[in-house]
Each structure stands twice: as structure tokens, then as C-alpha cells.
Amino acid sequence: MGIPRGRRAIAVAVAALLATVAVVVIVHRVLAPAEVSTVARGAYPAAAQPAARVIGRLPVAPLIVDGRLRVYAAHRQVYADQPVDGRYRTSPFWSYRRWPAELNGVVASGSVVVSRWSDGQLVALDAATGRVRWKTDGPEPTESGAAVRRTGAATVWDPRGLHLTELPDGRTVVVVSGDVQARGVELSGGRELWRVDLPGSCRSDVGTTASGQLIGLDNCAGPAAVEFRDAATGAVRERWRPPGGSDELVVTPLGCRTSRSDCSALRTTGPGDAGGRGWLVGTGEPVAAPALDPAGAVVVGEQAVVVLDGVAVGRSARTGTELWRSADLGAARVLAAQPGRVHLLTEANDLVTLDPVTGVQLSRFSLNVGRDGTGWAPGAVAAAGGYVAVERLREPVDPDGDDNRYYLTAEAVILAAT
Template identity: 80%
Template sequence: MGFPRGRRRLVLAVAVLLAVAAVAVVVHRVLAPAEVSTPARGDYPATPQPAPGVVGRLPVAPLIVDGRLRVYAAHRQVYADRPVDGRHRTTPYWSYRRWPAGLTGVVASGSTVVSRWSDGRLVALDASTGRVQWRADGPVPVRSTAVVRRTGAATVWNPSGLFLTDLPDGRTVLTVTGDTQASGVELSSGRELWRTDLPGDCRSDIGTTATGQLIGLDACAGSAMIEFRDAATGLVGGRWRPPGGPDDLVVTPLGCRTGRSGCLALRTAGPGDAGGRGWVLGSGEPLAAPALDPAGVAVVGEQAVGVVDGVAVGRSVRSGAELWRHTGLGPARVLTTQPGRVHLLTEANDLVTLDPVSGRLLSRSTLNVGSDGTGWTPGAMWADAGYVAVERLREPVDPNGGDQRYYLTSEAVILAAT
């Protein structure tokens, strides 16, 4: 015997409703906004002291945090591994995911790691545990049309609109800029200090100064002006342009502590590097520094370092006086810098590290690992905590090629201790 026809219809209707409800629950769980925090389960690693030379080969770009961890970026995840001098990427020490927002930038200061997301959310993590310290809502990031390469270097080494500034009173401010707004957030607590409107796409960010200012390039009124905004209050303290400078300025920050944060100087030029001029930053207007005029000169503290005819030359940033020379390099160029170190790359892809004050050789090693060889061109790079990380690009470089053609190997990033 079967069910009566009316009862069969009722059972069928109930079954359909239950199926729809089950699908709705699944869809909600999959698509609803969510975050997943997986904290560290082991001890916070000690700071290693590796010998100079290549220590690792990695598929993604590492941000060295607190001299102990490597932090990486994925599309919807920020995560860390250990040890910092590990040969390869390892199982995450901790991980933080969000959905459906995408990760747009990561910065770190001390043991605090701050991630920025496509919906404007800021999330600070404790590097030692991976646990959330605070959450805050910042300006929505500018929509970028740039190609995001698989190493994630742009997200962790040069995040757009995300800067750190150390104030004279000891506080650190996270300055965040977007399409139409900028804000300043106290790094220790996530407390918003200020928020202001921005004029739009006629203005761009350059970096922050070592004296606590956000540097912007504003062309909204015609000729480009460099503005200096107080990171503690958000107020524009001054606007300046180089005397006799071109209307269409190209501005490059120099001597930055990390990325484009805590910078000591600027280089201004016209399109195509026309009329390049160097300037020292301070509390007042920038001061002319002819030692910084040539392209390729780096700033470390009070020293300007460049390479001329295979000879590294150190000069005083302010006076231009020659302080030292280091010979025997052959064809070489300044690769990058960090406090107390200037890193040069030779034609044979040897990494040469010098003391910027004296020119003394600190280390020299070949950037080669396994059977990869040295036939590659450097791409994006980063230096901090005594380490240098470099993307290795396949020669000849094809900027429009896919990742497999663009990078030398699947583990495209080489990490060296100096």
C-alpha cells in the first residue's frame, strides 16, 4: 500500500523545503563573510645568526618580521613560517584568512603584523602567536589594474597606500590611503587618530619621512606639488616643489627604513629622468643634496653610496665630500639598502655588502642555490634584519609574459643572509 495522494504531495513538499534549506545553509556557510584564525602551536623561535650566503629558495616573497619569522601573502590569507633562515617554505606557524575580501597589503613593525583587505578592513596580528590584536575600518583601497604575480612581492614589499611612521614621542602610526580618504591609526591599539578626504586620482602617495610625515604628490591644481602631511594629526604642514622643477614631477623616495616608510631623502626628476635632483628631508623644506642627483645612488643614514666605473663610492649626503672607495667590484650596481648595510650586485650576481660609513666589506657571496645558476635578472627585492630577498627573472625579461615565462624557476625568490 502506498500513501494517499494528498499525503504523498505533503511529503514531497516537505522534502523539497528541507533540500532548499540545506542548500541555503551550505551557500551561507560558503559565501557569508568570515574569518579563520589559526594561531601558533609551537614556541616563538629564537633569532638565528646564519653565516653569510644563500639560506633559502622560496616560491613566494617573505617579509622578515622581528628577525624571527617569514610572513607571506596569498589572495585571501596572511601566514607565517619558521625558521627565518629555513631552506624552503614550511608548514605555516600561524595563519589568518578572510572571506570574501582579498588581501591587498601587509606591513610589520616589531612583532606586530598588519594586513589590509579589499573592503578597507585592517587586522593587526601578534607575530609571536598569530592572534588578532585589533581590527579597524580604514579607507577602501584604490582598485589596481596591475598584474598580481604569484610571489606576492607587491603585497608585502611595496603595499599600495600602507605606510608606517615613527613619531618623536615613540608612537608608531599606520597611515592608510585610499581613493578618496586617508587615515592615521595608532599601531599599538588600532585607535584611529584622524581621517581626511583626498581629492582623487590627481594625487598619489610617495612614502613617509623619518620625521613623521606622509609625502604626497598633488597635481590637482596643475603643476605637481609635493605635500607633507603630519602623520599624527593628518594636517598638511607644507607644500613644496623644487625650484625650476618640471610641471610633471617624478619623485623617488630614498634612504627608507623599510619599503617606502621612514625615508630620509627624495630624488625629483622630469619624465625620462630629466634633470634629476636629490633632496634631504627634515623638519623644514627639503635641502638640496647634489650627491643624490645621479640615478642609482642610495642613501643609508648620512651616507650616499653609488657605483662609478666599477668602484663603489661613499659620500656625505649633505656636503658631497667623498668618504671612502671600494674597488675590485667590476660592473656592479647598488641593489638595495637597510640600516647599517648597503648591498651591491655584481655582473656575476655576487651579493656584496658594505658598511656605508667606512666602505668596509661585510660579506660577499654568490646568489646561487642548487643547480639554478646565476643567469638571471633581479626583479623586486627587499632587505631587512640582515637578510636580502630577490626575485629572479628569466632572461631576457618579458614583462608581459605569464609567471612561468617571467620567473626563473617555480621557487623564484632567493633569500640570503649578509
């Protein structure tokens, strides 16, 4: 005997319904927004004090955090490894992943790591454990149009629209901006301090000052102007144009503690400028600093350092008085700077580190690891906590080439302690 036709139809309908439910459940589990936090199982490592040398090579760009960890960016993940002076990348110490949002930028201060995502969400992680300290919504990031290469250097070394600054009362503020809005959030607990509407893509934020201000460039109405916004309240305190400056401006922050955050100076350039003009920034109107005018000049504390005709020269950034010069470096160039150190790269890819106050050489060694050699060109660079990390590019550099052509090796980043 067969199953009656009516019952058979019911059974087919039930089976189809169950199959549909199963598919819906599977699709939901796969595609639904989710986050996965894998916290640290071991103790927070001690800060390392390695000798001045090449430490090793890495496939991705490290953000040195608290002198103890290296934090990296992936497409939908921020993660850390340790020890900070390890020769190679190791298994994650902790990891935080979101779906379907994409990681847009990472900054860190002390033991707090702040990540920004394509949906605008800010997530602060505890560096010691990887646990989420706070989450808050922010403006969606501006579409930069720039290709994100495999090292992730742009995400951890130069995140646009994501900055830190310290207020006079000691609080640290995360300033995050998009095309149409900017917000200030306290680093310690994620409390929003302010939010302001912005006019759109005719205005952009370029960094923060060491005196607690957000630096913006406004091209919306009339000649370009530099805008200084109070990071505690969101109010614009100063709108400024370089005397005799062009109606078009490019503003580059200088003397930053990390990336474009907590900067002590800036350079303005316009059509017809040979290198630009340097300015010290504080609580009032920027002050001209001719020692920072030459292209390639950097400022470290109160000192400006530049290489002119093969000679490294240190000057007072405020007065221009020459403090020292070093003529034994050959055809060197200023590579990067950080508090207490200025780093130069010679024609032979030796890394030379000088004291910016005295010009005394602190270390010098070849940026070579294994059998890679020194036949490469420097790409993106980061300097913090006594370390220097450099992308190594294949010569001749092809900016339009794919990653295999663009980078020297699969482990393209060389890390050194200075």
C-alpha cells in the first residue's frame, strides 16, 4: 500500500518547509553581523629593551603598543602578537574580528587600542587582554579611493580621519571624522564629548596638535583656510591662512607623536612653493618656523633636522639657530623621527639614528636581514617606542604594480630597534 496522495502532499510540503528553514538558519549564521573576540590566555608581556639592531622581518606592518605588543590590521580583523622584539610574526596573543564590516583604521595610546570600522563603529580593546573596553557609533569613514596593500601599513600607520590628542587636563580624546560629521570621544571610557556636522568633502581633517586641537583644511567657501577645532568641545577656535599664501593649500602635520596625532608643527604648500613653509602650532596662531621650510625637514621636540647637500643639520625650530651638523653620512635622507631620536637612511640603506638635540650618533647598522640584501627602496615608515619599521619595495618602484611586483619579498617589512 502506498501513502495516500493527500498525506504525501503534506509530507512534501513539510519537508520543503524544513529545508527552507534550515537554509534560512544557515544563511543567517553565515551572513548575519557578528563579532568574534579571542582574548589573551597568557600574561601581559614585559616591555622589551633590545640592543640596537635589525630585529626581523614581517609580512604585515606592526603598530608598537605600550612597548610590549605588535598590533596588526587584516581585512576584518585587528590582532596582536608578542614579544615585541620577536624575529617573526607569531600566533595571535589576542584577536578581534567583525563581520561584515571592514577594518578602516587603528590607533593606540598606552594600553588602549582603538579600531575604526567601515560602518563607523569604534571599538576600544585592552592591549593586555584583548577584551573590549567600550564600543560606540561614529561617523562612517570617508572613501579614500586608495588601494589597501597587503601589509596594512595605511591602516595602522596612517589612518585617515582617526586621531588622538591629549587635553591640557590630561584626558586623551579620540577624534573621528567623516565627510559630514566629526565626533570627540574620551579614550578612557568611550564617553562622547561632542559631535558636529561638517559641510562635506570640501573639508578634511589632517591631524591633531599636541595642545588638544583638531587640524582641518577647509576649501568650501573662498580661499583655503586651516581650521583649529578644540578637541574638548568641538568648537572652532581659530581659522588661519598663511600670510601671502595661495588660495590653494596642502597641509602636512609635522612633529607628531604617532602618525598624524599630537603634532607640534605643520607645513603648508601651494602652487609655486619650492618646498613649502613650516609653522609651529600651539594654542594660538601658528608661528613661522623657517627651519622647517625645506622639504624633508622634521621636528623633534624643539629641534628641526634636515639634510642639505649631504650634511645633516640640527637647528632650533623656533629661532633657526644651528645646533649641530653631521657631515659623515654620505648621501643620506631623513627617514623618520620620534621623541629623542631622528632616523636617517643612507644610500647603502644603513639606518643611522642621531640625538636631535646634540647630533650624537646613537646607532648605525645595515637594514638587512637574512639574505635579502639592501637593494630595495623604502616605502611607508613608522617610528615609535625606539623602534623603526620600514616597508621594502622592489626597485624600480612600480606604484601601479600588484603586491608581488611592488614589495621586495613576501615578508616586506623590516623591523629594527634603535
